[in-house]
Amino acid sequence: MSPFSHKSNTARDELGLMLSRQIRLTHSGGPNSGPRKDAMNTPAKPQDHKAAYTGADAVVACLKHQGVEVIFGMTGGSIMPVYDALFRDGSIQHMIVGHEQGAAHMAEGYARATGKVGVVMTTSGPGATNLVTGLADAFMDSTPMVAITGQVTSNLLGNDAFQEADMRGITMPITKHNYQISSVDELPGVFAEAFFVALSGRPGPVLIDLPKDVMTAPCDHLLAAPSAPTGYKPPYRGHPLQIERALKVLAQAKQPVILAGGGVIIAGAHEELRELARITGIPVSTSLMGLGAFPAGDELYLGMPGMHGTGYANLALHQADLILCVGNRLDDRVTGQLDTFAPNAQFIHIDVDASEIGKNLPCLVPIVGDAKPVLAAMVKGVAAWDEKPDYSLWRDQIETWKSCYPMTYADKSPAIAPQAVVELLGRTLPQEAIVVTGVGQHQMYTTQFYPFKEPRTLISSGGLGTMGFGLPAAVGAKVGAPDKEVVLIDGDGSFLMTIQELATAVRYKVGIVVLILNNNFLGMVRQWQEMFLDKRQAETDLQPPPYARVAQAFGGLGREVSTTEELVEAIAWARAEAAEKHLPVVLDVAVAREALVLPMVPPGGANADFIPCPGQKREE
Amino acid sequence: MDNLSPISVLVRNERGVLSRVSGLFARRGFNIYSLAVGETDDPKVSRISVVVAGDPPVIDQVVKQLRRLVSVIKVSDLTGRPRVERGLLMIKVNAPHDKRGELLQLVQIFRARVDHVDNQGLILEVTGNREKLEAFIDLLRPHGIQEMARTGQIAMARSQGPMADYWSESASGYDMEEEGTYNISRAAERLAQEIDKQD
Numbered sequence: 086m087s088p089f090s091h092k093s094n095t096a097r098d099e100l101g102l103m104l105s106r107q108i109r110l111t112h113s114g115g116p117n118s119g120p121r122k123d124a125m126n127t128p129a130k131p132q133d134h135k136a137a138y139t140g141a142d143a144v145v146a147c148l149k150h151q152g153v154e155v156i157f158g159m160t161g162g163s164i165m166p167v168y169d170a171l172f173r174d175g176s177i178q179h180m181i182v183g184h185e186q187g188a189a190h191m192a193e194g195y196a197r198a199t200g201k202v203g204v205v206m207t208t209s210g211p212g213a214t215n216l217v218t219g220l221a222d223a224f225m226d227s228t229p230m231v232a233i234t235g236q237v238t239s240n241l242l243g244n245d246a247f248q249e250a251d252m253r254g255i256t257m258p259i260t261k262h263n264y265q266i267s268s269v270d271e272l273p274g275v276f277a278e279a280f281f282v283a284l285s286g287r288p289g290p291v292l293i294d295l296p297k298d299v300m301t302a303p304c305d306h307l308l309a310a311p312s313a314p315t316g317y318k319p320p321y322r323g324h325p326l327q328i329e330r331a332l333k334v335l336a337q338a339k340q341p342v343i344l345a346g347g348g349v350i351i352a353g354a355h356e357e358l359r360e361l362a363r364i365t366g367i368p369v370s371t372s373l374m375g376l377g378a379f380p381a382g383d384e385l386y387l388g389m390p391g392m393h394g395t396g397y398a399n400l401a402l403h404q405a406d407l408i409l410c411v412g413n414r415l416d417d418r419v420t421g422q423l424d425t426f427a428p429n430a431q432f433i434h435i436d437v438d439a440s441e442i443g444k445n446l447p448c449l450v451p452i453v454g455d456a457k458p459v460l461a462a463m464v465k466g467v468a469a470w471d472e473k474p475d476y477s478l479w480r481d482q483i484e485t486w487k488s489c490y491p492m493t494y495a496d497k498s499p500a501i502a503p504q505a506v507v508e509l510l511g512r513t514l515p516q517e518a519i520v521v522t523g524v525g526q527h528q529m530y531t532t533q534f535y536p537f538k539e540p541r542t543l544i545s546s547g548g549l550g551t552m553g554f555g556l557p558a559a560v561g562a563k564v565g566a567p568d569k570e571v572v573l574i575d576g577d578g579s580f581l582m583t584i585q586e587l588a589t590a591v592r593y594k595v596g597i598v599v600l601i602l603n604n605n606f607l608g609m610v611r612q613w614q615e616m617f618l619d620k621r622q623a624e625t626d627l628q629p630p631p632y633a634r635v636a637q638a639f640g641g642l643g644r645e646v647s648t649t650e651e652l653v654e655a656i657a658w659a660r661a662e663a664a665e666k667h668l669p670v671v672l673d674v675a676v677a678r679e680a681l682v683l684p685m686v687p688p689g690g691a692n693a694d695f696i697p698c699p700g701q702k703r704e705e
Numbered sequence: 706m707d708n709l710s711p712i713s714v715l716v717r718n719e720r721g722v723l724s725r726v727s728g729l730f731a732r733r734g735f736n737i738y739s740l741a742v743g744e745t746d747d748p749k750v751s752r753i754s755v756v757v758a759g760d761p762p763v764i765d766q767v768v769k770q771l772r773r774l775v776s777v778i779k780v781s782d783l784t785g786r787p788r789v790e791r792g793l794l795m796i797k798v799n800a801p802h803d804k805r806g807e808l809l810q811l812v813q814i815f816r817a818r819v820d821h822v823d824n825q826g827l828i829l830e831v832t833g834n835r836e837k838l839e840a841f842i843d844l845l846r847p848h849g850i851q852e853m854a855r856t857g858q859i860a861m862a863r864s865q866g867p868m869a870d871y872w873s874e875s876a877s878g879y880d881m882e883e884e885g886t887y888n889i890s891r892a893a894e895r896l897a898q899e900i901d902k903q904d
Binding site (some may be wrong): 253254258261282315316317326327333438443447449451 | 780
C-alpha cells in the first residue's frame with residue numbers, strides 16, 4: 086500500500102465531510118451567515134472551547150478545501166495547535182522533515198512534479214527562518230508554494246519574544262505575497278487568496294504567518310471570505326492585436342529562433358510549442374527551466390543556450406534576426422554579456438509577467454499572457470498563412486554548426502567521465518522518469534547530456550542555484566508522482582547540504598535513486614579556479630563522508646561504484662531496490678576528478694565566444 | 706532633475722503595505738524623489754504618491770514591478786499627463802526687523818502663509834508643485850533657513866483637457882489604465898503603431 090493513501094477513519098471522514106459542507110454553505114450564504122449548529126456536535130472537537138471550532142480547525146478546513154494532500158513540515162511551540170487540529174482531523178498526510186529547508190524544497194519538488202501547490206508548515210522563529218532559502222528558490226523558479234509559519238501570540242509581537250522572527254518583513258522580497266493574520270475572521274479569506282495567488286498568473290511562494298492566539302481563538306464559521314480590494318488580475322489570453330503583429334513580424338523573419346523557458350512548462354504549453362515549431366520549421370532552444378518542453382533529439386532542437394549551452398544554440402541565437410521568446414526571462418546565464426547577445430535580433434516576448442518583458446532587452450512585440458493560449462493563437466494564425474516561409478538555408482547553416490560543435494567530452498578511462506554516467510542514465514531510464522539535480526557541475530552535465538523529452542521531467546534549482554536542493558526535491562517529487570521513477574543526480578558537495586532528508590525518505594518509504602557524481606571537489610568552483618584563477622584551489626578540495634555507508638546508517642541502501650563495468654549493473658540494482666523496498670538507494674560514483682563542463686562562455690563574455698568542447702576549435 | 710515621474714499607486718490599506726512598496730524601490734535600485742501616503746475616500750484603499758527619478762525604461766519597470774505586488778490595486782504613471790501636483794513646505798527662516806517687509810512680500814507673491822512669528826524668525830507655509838517650492842526655497846536661502854520640512858508631492862490627473870482623451874484610451878485600442886489585463890507600455894505602443902504601418 087502506498088504510504089500516502091488516505092487513512093480511513095469514519096468519524097474523521099465524517100468531520101471532514103461536515104467541514105466541507107460548511108464551507109459550501111457559508112460560501113453561498115455570504116460573509117454574514119451565522120454558525121451552522123448541526124455541524125457543532127462532532128466527536129473530534131476540542132473540549133476546552135465553547136465555540137464550534139478554533140482557528141486551527143479553520144486552517145485545516147481551508148487546507149482541505151484547497152485539496153491539499155500532503156504537508157511537509159516540522160512542529161514546534163507556536164504551531165502546535167494546528168498540528169493538533171491536523172491530528173484530530175487525520176485526513177491530510179504530513180511528513181516530518183529533518184530540517185525546515187528540506188520541507189521547503191520537498192514542497193518545491195512536489196509542486197514541480199505535479200503542477201499543484203506545495204505546502205509547508207513550520208513553527209515560528211528558527212523554524213520559519215529556515216524556510217528562507219526554499220522560498221527564495223521557489224520565487225526565482227516560479228514554483229507555487231504556500232508556507233504556513235507559526236508566530237508568537239499577538240500581544241508579544243514586536244517584543245523580541247522567544248522564537249519570534251519578523252517573517253513578513255524577512256520574506257517580503259522573496260515571496261509573491263505574504264500575510265500575517267491578526268484575527269480568526271481573516272483566516273478563510275486569506276487562505277483562499279493565498280492559494281489562488283500562489284498558483285495563478287506567474288506562480289510563486291506565498292507565506293502566511295499565523296500568531297498562536299489566532300490558532301486557539303474560538304471560531305464559529307470556517308469559511309466566510311470577505312473580499313479584500315485587489316488589483317491582482319493575472320493576465321491570460323494575450324492581446325489579439327499584439328498576436329497579430331507578432332505573426333506579421335514572424336512572417337518577415339529570415340533567421341528566427343524560438344527561445345522557450347520554464348513558463349512553457351508551467352503553462353502546460355509544450356504541445357502548442359511543438360506544433361508551432363513543426364508547422365513553421367523554426368528551430369527551438371530551451372533554457373534550463375524549459376528543458377523537456379521540446380523533445381531532445383528532434384531535428385529542430387538546439388538544446389540549451391547560454392553559459393554552458395550548446396555551441397550551435399549560442400551561434401543560432403547570435404545570428405538570429407528574430408527571437409520568439411516565450412516564458413523565458415532572458416536571465417544572465419542565458420544571455421551572457423547583454424550588449425553582445427543576439428545583436429541582430431528583434432524580440433517577440435510572450436510572458437505572463439509583464440515586468441519580465443523589456444526588463445533586460447528591448448522588445449519589439451510584447452505579448453502579456455499565458456503561453457498556452459498565446460501559442461495556440463499563433464499556431465492558428467500560422468496555419469492560415471498562404472505560403473509558409475522557407476527557412477531551409479537557415480536550418481542548413483544550423484546543421485553546419487551542429488556538425489562543427491557537437492556535444493562531446495573528454496574520456497580519460499579508466500576514470501569514469503561524469504558525462505558518460507548521465508548519458509548512460511539517459512539511455513536507461515524511461516522517458517517519463519523524473520530527474521532531479523543539485524547545483525554544480527553534475528547539474529550542468531545533466532542538462533547537457535540527459536535527453537529530456539517530456540515536461541516536468543527535470544526538477545532543478547535554476548534561478549537561485551541552491552546547492553542541497555536535490556535530495557529533498559526528489560523526495561517531494563516522488564511523493565507527488567509515486568508512479569514515476571525519480572532519480573536524483575547530485576554532487577558530493579550538494580548532497581551533504583541536506584543529507585538529513587535521507588531520514589525522511591526512509592521514514593516515509595520514499596523509493597528514489599540517488600546517483601552521486603563524486604569528484605571529491607566543489608567541482609564548479611574548482612573549474613573556475615582552474616580556468617580563471619591560475620588553478621589556485623581555495624577551499625574546494627572536499628573530503629566527503631562515505632555516502633554509501635551513510636545511506637545505510639540512515640536505513641537506506643548504498644553502494645560505491647568506481648568502474649564503468651560496475652556502473653551498469655549498479656544502476657539496475659538501485660532502480661530495482663528503490664522500486665521494491667521503497668527506500669532511498671545511494672550510488673556513490675567516483676568520477677574523473679578534474680572534468681570540465683564545456684562548452685563554456687567565460688563570465689562577462691559574449692555567448693558567441695564560447696570555449697568549445699574538447700578537440701573542437703572556435704573559428705570566425 | 707528633469708527625469709522625474711509622478712506615479713500614483715492605489716493600494717490595499719493594510720499593515721506593511723508601505724514597506725512593500727518602499728522595499729521594492731530599494732531592492733531594485735529605483736530612486737525615490739518624494740513619497741506621500743494617505744487614505745482615500747474608501748477606508749480600505751490608500752493612495753501612495755511617489756515621484757521617481759529615472760529614464761523611460763526605468764519608469765516602465767517601476768510601473769510593472771509595482772503592478773506585480775498583490776497589495777497594489779492600480780498604478781497610474783502621470784508623466785507628461787495634464788495634472789495638478791502639490792506638495793506642502795514649512796520653512797523657518799531668519800527674519801530680522803529690516804528684512805521682514807521683504808519676506809512678507811515673498812509670502813504674498815507665492816501665496817504662502819505666515820504660521821508663526823517670534824524674535825527668532827518666521828515659520829512660513831506654502832503649497833505648490835515642485836518648481837514653485839524649489840523657487841521659494843532658493844529665494845529664502847540668502848535670508849538664512851533655520852529649519853525646513855516638506856511633504857511628498859501628490860498629484861491627480863486632469864480629466865478634461867487637450868490630451869485627456871489620448872491618455873485615457875490610446876489610438877490603437879489599448880486601455881492604458883486597464884491594469885493586469887494587457888499591460889502594454891508606451892514604448893510598446895509606439896512600436897505597435899510602426900508595425901501596423903508596414904505593408
